[in-house]
Amino acid sequence: MTGELDVNRLRVLMEVAHAASIAEAARNLAFTPSALSQQISKLETELGTRLLERRPTGVTLTPVGAVLVEHAERVIGELRQARAAVDAAMGALPQRLALGSFSTAAQVLVPMALAALQRRHPRAELSLVDIEPPDGYGLVTSGDLDVLITHRYPGVPHTPHPGLDRQPLLDDPLRLVLPAAHRLAGGSPRRDISLGRLGNETWISGAPGIPNRTCLDALTRQVGVEPYVAYESADYHVILALVGAGLGIALVPQSLLAGADLSQVSVVGLRGLTPAREVSIVYRRRPTALVRELTAFLHTAADAVPRDDPPE
Numbered sequence: 001m002t003g004e005l006d007v008n009r010l011r012v013l014m015e016v017a018h019a020a021s022i023a024e025a026a027r028n029l030a031f032t033p034s035a036l037s038q039q040i041s042k043l044e045t046e047l048g049t050r051l052l053e054r055r056p057t058g059v060t061l062t063p064v065g066a067v068l069v070e071h072a073e074r075v076i077g078e079l080r081q082a083r084a085a086v087d088a089a090m091g092a093l094p095q096r097l098a099l100g101s102f103s104t105a106a107q108v109l110v111p112m113a114l115a116a117l118q119r120r121h122p123r124a125e126l127s128l129v130d131i132e133p134p135d136g137y138g139l140v141t142s143g144d145l146d147v148l149i150t151h152r153y154p155g156v157p158h159t160p161h162p163g164l165d166r167q168p169l170l171d172d173p174l175r176l177v178l179p180a181a182h183r184l185a186g187g188s189p190r191r192d193i194s195l196g197r198l199g200n201e202t203w204i205s206g207a208p209g210i211p212n213r214t215c216l217d218a219l220t221r222q223v224g225v226e227p228y229v230a231y232e233s234a235d236y237h238v239i240l241a242l243v244g245a246g247l248g249i250a251l252v253p254q255s256l257l258a259g260a261d262l263s264q265v266s267v268v269g270l271r272g273l274t275p276a277r278e279v280s281i282v283y284r285r286r287p288t289a290l291v292r293e294l295t296a297f298l299h300t301a302a303d304a305v306p307r308d309d310p311p312e
Contacts, residue, residue, distance in 0.1 A: 007079070009043040010072040012036055013051060014142055017069045021058045073142040074163055077284060080143035084288060095124050097290045100131040100139060101149040104236065105279060108255050108305060109149065109169075113297035120293065132234070133211060134159045140282055146291050148282040149298070153211040154275045155218025161282060167295060170279040170302040172253045174215070177239075178266045179246040185266035192271040199225040202248035206234045211277075216251060219275060240265065253277055258306045 015025040016036065026033040044051050051065035061069060097117070101110050106128065114126055131139070131148065137159055139145040149169070152158065176193060178185045184193055198220075205227070206213040213229070220227045231242050237260075239250045244264030257267060281298060283291050 005046070006043070007075065009039050010068070011076055012039045013043060013065070014069055014072040014076060016040065016052065016059060017061055017065070018139065018144065020060070069138070073138045077141045077143045077163070081284065081286065095121070097124060097146045097294060098127045098129070098144065099147045099149070099294070100129050100136045100145045102132050102151060103130060104253060104256050105149045105151075106130065108258070109298055109301040112301040112304070113294060116297045116300075117290070117294050121290065124290065137161045137164065137282065140164055140284060143284070146283060146288070147294055149279065150282055151211070151277045151279045153215035153277045155215045156211050163285065164282050165285055167281045168278065169281050169298060170255070170305060171276040172255045172279055174251045174275045174277065175254055175257060175267050176270055177243050177250050177252045177257075178268065179243055179249070180264050180266050181246060182249070182266065192269040194271040195219060195273060196223040196225060198249065201228070203227045203229045204231045204233065204239050204242050204248040204250040205229050207232045210234050212251065215275065215277070219273065251275070255305050
């Protein structure tokens, strides 16, 4: 390989990687798919190696492609920050902010925070996209997102995020949810239940590899229990409905329970364990004024989230 890499081709590769599709990336960039394919082919020729694996369902990065995209995200992100810094030096305030969030935070935290920010800056263009962890870090690095709200469950490894700052937002306790008629659901006052007593139970959780399933496996492993997961869903509204129908038990974040219909379930804690998913804000270093204001509003919204068990 000789010469410097073309920034525009790096951007094309990055957009294709984020979309996992040449056609989708072409729509986002207002180009034809053939034009993007040509740019990728030229980049591959310059490097002397393949960067994408093309499949009927889309594209995936080769190992070399993944390395190059990581650098492309940092390069494009720095260029976008440079433009923002120049605009700020010329007295132009940022008028756009893109936020990515997982579904529960988007329901519980985001509306209050975005509404407050919009009132302060009525002409600002604010946007929100759904992003489930651990995705989204590259989009912040590249500047496609200004802020990411993400989470990490117990037992799930940290996601590396070079060049980004992470700010803790909320510790979201995990509660044990049982059908209202469950043998362990009765009793007053309500008492926590040992995880070791649940070895013969039917569980409802995400599929293997989904963060809440990884957490369940890690917690039960601590007490020598292997959970039998008969029903798999990553949607907590579905999980609560299945528990309410008497089909199994589940671990559910406290923040989601606060606004849910709990008439058919019983909510208890785990004896000897205090698992919680860590909710955090991620943004680029040297955040803009809009990003700083949004983070403050998000903290205000997080402070309003109930911390106690909801009534049964």
